[in-house]
Every structure is written in C-alpha cells, then in structure tokens.
Amino acid sequence: MSTESLRPERQSIGSLPEGEAARQNVSSRQRRGKIWQGILLACTIFGIIILLMLAYNIVNDAFGGIGVQYAVEEEDLTDGRPLEELSQAELIAILETNLRSRVLKNLERERPLAERSREELIDIINDEIIKPEVVAVYSLSEFLFDRPTIEAELRKSHPRAEIEFKSWLSWDFIVTPMSSNPVEAGIRTAILGTLYLLWLTMLISFPLGVGAAIYLEEYKNDKPFDERIPAGRWMNNAIQRSAGLIETNIYNLSGVPSIIYGILGLAIFVRALEQFTSGAVFGYADPTTANGRTILSAALTMSLLVLPVVIISSQEAIRAVPGSMRQASYGLGATKWQTVWKIVLPNAMPGILTGTILSISRAIGETAPLIVIGASTFIVTDPTSLFSKFTVLPLQIYNWTSRPQPEFRAIAAAGIIVLLVLLLSLNAAAILLRNYLRSKRVST
C-alpha cells in the first residue's frame, strides 16, 4: 500500500520521550484508549436501548385498557347469570322483550330465531342490546400504573363506562377480515395476501436468481465459440464483456430504491401487461378486478426487487464450493451441466436457500412498491387466485398508523407484532433449514 495514506505522525524519531516522560506518555495514551473504548461501548448500548424502546412502545400500544360503555348491562338482562349459560329459549325471550318489534321482524325474516344457534343468538344480543362501545383507549403502562387517574378521567367524560383490559392482538384479530370499525377489524385478508405474495415471489425469484448466479459463476468464463476464427473471438469477447456488464448492473440494481421498482411494476405489469396480469388472456374474468392490480403483478414486481440480492447471495454460496469437487466430477467424465446439477448445486444449496429466504423475508416487509402498483388498502374478501385484488400486512399497518384515532394506533401495534413474528419465524426457518441441510451433507 502507499505510505502516505498511513500519514506518519508529527513526532519524528528525534523527539521520542524518555524516562518519566515516556511513562506518562504511555499511561495517558492508554487512558485515552480506555475512554474511547468506553464511548464505543456506550454507543453500542445506545443502539440496544433504541431497540428496546421500540419493542416497549409496540407492546405498550398493542395491549392496554379500554373504556367500554354498554347500552344495557349484561347482569340486568340475565339476573346476574352469564349469557353463555342460558338456554336457547331464554336467549330468545331476552331478545323478544328487549328488541323493538320492527328489528325483531327483520331478524325473523332473515332466518327464524328458533332455528339459530346459541352462539348466533348471543352475538345478536351483544350487537343489538348490550351494544358495547369503546369510548376511550389507554396504553398498557397507563392501564397498569396510572389506574386512578384514567378512572377519574373516564368517570368525568363517560359516567357509565367501565375500564377493561383489552389485548388488541387476539385470535379474533388474526382471523377476522378488515373492518372500518377498529374494535372489529382484523388482518385475515392481509395475512393471506402476504403469504400468497411470499410464495409467488419465492417461486419466481428462486429459479431466476439461482440460474443467473450459476451462469455468472460457472459459465461466464466459457468460450463457446471457436477462438481461431476472428468472428468467434469477437463473439467470445462480447460475451465476456456483457457478463461484466451484468455484474455491474446487478450491483447497481441492488441500490435502486424500492419505490422505483413500484413505478416499474406500475408501468409494465399493471399497465402494459394488464391483459396478462389481470388474467384476461387466460379467459379469467374476476368481476372485482377490472385491472392489473393483482397479486401476480405484485409478485412479479417483488421478484425483480429481490432478484439482485438473491443472485448475489447465491453467487457467494456457489463460489464457496471448492474447485476440486468440480475437477473430480469432470475427471469422471461428467459434462458441465451434470457437474453443476449433481455436484455444485447440492453443495451450495444450504447457502442459497438461506440467502434466498432471508432476502425474500426482507421484501415481505416492503410497503412502498405495493402502494405504487395500487394494492388495495381496504378490502374484505380473501384473495382466491393469482388474479385477485389483495392487501398485505405492512400496507394495513401503514393505513392504520396514518389515522389519528388511538384505536387504530393500537391495532397498528398489534399488526406490527404479527408482522414481526412472521418475519422472525421465516428467519428462524432459514437458519434451521441451513443447519439441517449442512448436517445431512456432512453425514453422507
């Protein structure tokens, strides 16, 4: 390396300290070193504190208290017995005494009360008579440590309301579809959309990414044309140069912001290839999707987004397979592709799979490109095919976060927990898979 980049110190050899001065010099330098080490550690701890703050904030919002106000108390309806213990006849009696005749008649017309199950009747009683209404939302810390204050506050604004514990993250939250009422809203549609997108993106980007990586690692330096003819030499050179271009290009693509991929997807998959991505070419006409804003468009866009990372990590995995294995395979008379398929790929597979799953799980948290290609922010029907409209978890979280009411903030936090659990389990799956594949290869 060049010497000037090391920049020789101002002190030259002639002025080296001696004796007591030298000892002082050494100890002060060591002290300075210790202080800086402390600063470095402090900064690292600062990062950890931020992470903890984020986690605390999410949990604090996702669980907590709500002030509920009932139109009628449950005890008043049932003389103190819980609704769940009542028989069907008793439930119907409650409905008949408490509901106005017009409402009752409507219900009877839908389906006679006597034919309905007990759960249904309880739901009706809850919705029509008890009518719980959330009038205030408190975070977990307020609920646990500030109880008297919030109780006093609530009594002042809503005298009949009560404070209850509420976990916004619940099984109901996961299995119910979207709703404009935050208390009833769930993320079923969003989870299904996310899983659909995950699988499709993996299906598209894995073969393409691994294929490109194999080409760049194994075939790039081949000279397929005859070197003795000028035209052949020229062709070989062109191939070499374009391979170099592809590598630079992949590096550049990995730096393009995700929202630009969204614009690409909008222009090409949603607009230009609308006939294909909306399923019209296959004679598939979904009345709800009149355009190309489908899961397929999203998956194609996401695949292009993750492709550079998949290629780079697969290249690393392929490069790590020792050359001696390839040579042994050639020595036994195998062709190039036989060597790649039977020797290189199986050995590189643990690395390839881990890299692919990790990069795709990153993409699952992406929101921006999906907003641009026009994923739905409010949708209650499950995605059923490649050509369905869809929504995804991060988009739902964004939608809820951007609303001012505290209820939406709470369900956004609950949604975040689900998203993070999904991502962590994907990462864990990637690591387990790698360890499993590694141990299998070593033992054979």
Add this chain to the structure above:
Amino acid sequence: MAVTELRRQPSLLRAAFERFIQVLLVFAAAISILTTAGIVFSLVFETIAFFSEVSIVEFLTETEWTPLFSIKKYGIWPLVTATVLTSAIAMMVAVPLGLIAAIFLSEFASDNIRRTVKPLLEILAGIPTVVYGYFALTTITPFLKNFIPTLSIFNSLSAGLVMGVMLIPFVASLSEDALSAVPNSLREAAYGLGSTRFEVAVRVITPAAISGIVASIVLAFSRAIGETMIVAIAAGQNPRLTFDPTVPVMTMTSYIVQVSLGDTPYGSLSYYTLYAVGFTLFIFTFILNIFSYWMVRKFREVYD
C-alpha cells in the same frame, strides 16, 4: 461393458441439452439487464410526456409544488430540499453511530460480544420500514415535543432521526467488512511499534479501509434518499421550501405515495408527475450508487 454403456449415451442429444441449459441460464442473467432497461424506459417515456406539457425550466426554477391543487405549479425544489433535509438528519445519526459500531465490532469487541451484538444489528436491519415509521410518529415525536414545544406532529426531525437508526446497521456492517478486510500484518506492525489499541484502530486501520467506509456512507445516503415509509408516515404531506426540521414537509418518495394512494386518472398530468418525480429520485440514487462503486474500485488499497 463399460464401453457399450458409454456408447449408449446419446452424445449429440446431451450436447444439445447442455446448449439449451446454457441459453436458459443466459436468459436468467439477462433479466437483470431487462429490469434496468425497463426502469429507465418506463421512467424516461412518461417523463417525456410530462415535460411536453410542463416546461423543464418551470420544473427546475419554480419554488412551489402544487400539482394536485387548482393552481398548479410544478417546481421540484420543495420535494428535493425535504428529501435532502431528512436524509442529512439521518446521516448525522447513522454515520457516527454506524462507524463507531463498526470500529468497535472489528477492532475492540471480544468474540463473545461480537456474537451477541451482530445478530442484534441484523434484527435492527430486518425490521420493516413501516414499523420504523410507526416508531417515529408515535414515540419519537411525542418524546421530542418535551424539548421542542413548537414541533409539529409531522416533522422531518423525528423522521430523519429514526431513519438514521434504521441505517446504523447498514453503515456498520458495510464498514465492518471494509475494516476486517485490512490485513492483520498492519495491526501487528502497529502494535509492534507500541501503539495502543485505539491508536491502531483510528490511525492505522480506519485510514487503510477509508475507501470502503466512504462507499458505505454514500450507499447509506442513497438509501436514505429512496426511503419511503418512514417519511410518508412521520414527515408530513406539505410540500414547502424550507430547511426547518420542525415543520411538516414532503419528500419525493412521500409525494409518489400520496399520488399512488389517491385516485389519479391514468394519463392525466398529475399521473405523469409521478414519473417525473420518480425519475428525479432515480437520478439522485443512481449517481450516488455509481459514485460509491467508483470509490471502491478506484481507491481500494490492495495488499499483496
């Protein structure tokens, strides 16, 4: 017997198959070129359509951006300044903390600490940006309001700070790669001359890895410019030409989000603004990426 078995292999078919596979692989590799071409063409064509109606002079000299209002003005500067402002705040957090974390991990930390801190950084890097946006809006902004009472609910300060936190692992891991790539002989030589650990790290190893470190900073800046969800959630939706970090602003990316969420009819002028802004954003990040690539190539110290 072996000979007959060999002969049974249809060598012509096999050669054809090998060729076929190779063509498939070339196609897979060419997808990346097609992607770049797709990005450039879709941006350029629609941007040309935009500039056929709005003059490029207005785009570059007007100081207001109001394409969705009745009085339409198309000056890109409010969006650009907001983008630069949030990114600059982010870099003020990410560069010192990221570099410190990198130096600490590569030169000071014991293997045990490294094994615990690195996964933590990876967790930070894996958190979706929409979560960071939520964090900025619901935690950092109320927290900062204790110190700056005039702070708006949406502001570039908290968006920038949180974006900085998001970029710490990015800067740290890229810089750490650069630092660990410096050969051990340099460390040993410096220790042999009586340097302390700190002196080795800051005066020998960091200068030797400077090209990689600068490249990581440039890449982080490019990330910050293209970052969308944090600014869309926490920085506001008001395009204005200001460097005041306490008021709502609108970055290029949040504008794209705003247009995409609204129902802008296809082919209208406001639809084309999306591409014009996207193209500007692409040029910014592209220049930064090329620069970082060039940095690494040009100034890499080669030890052999």
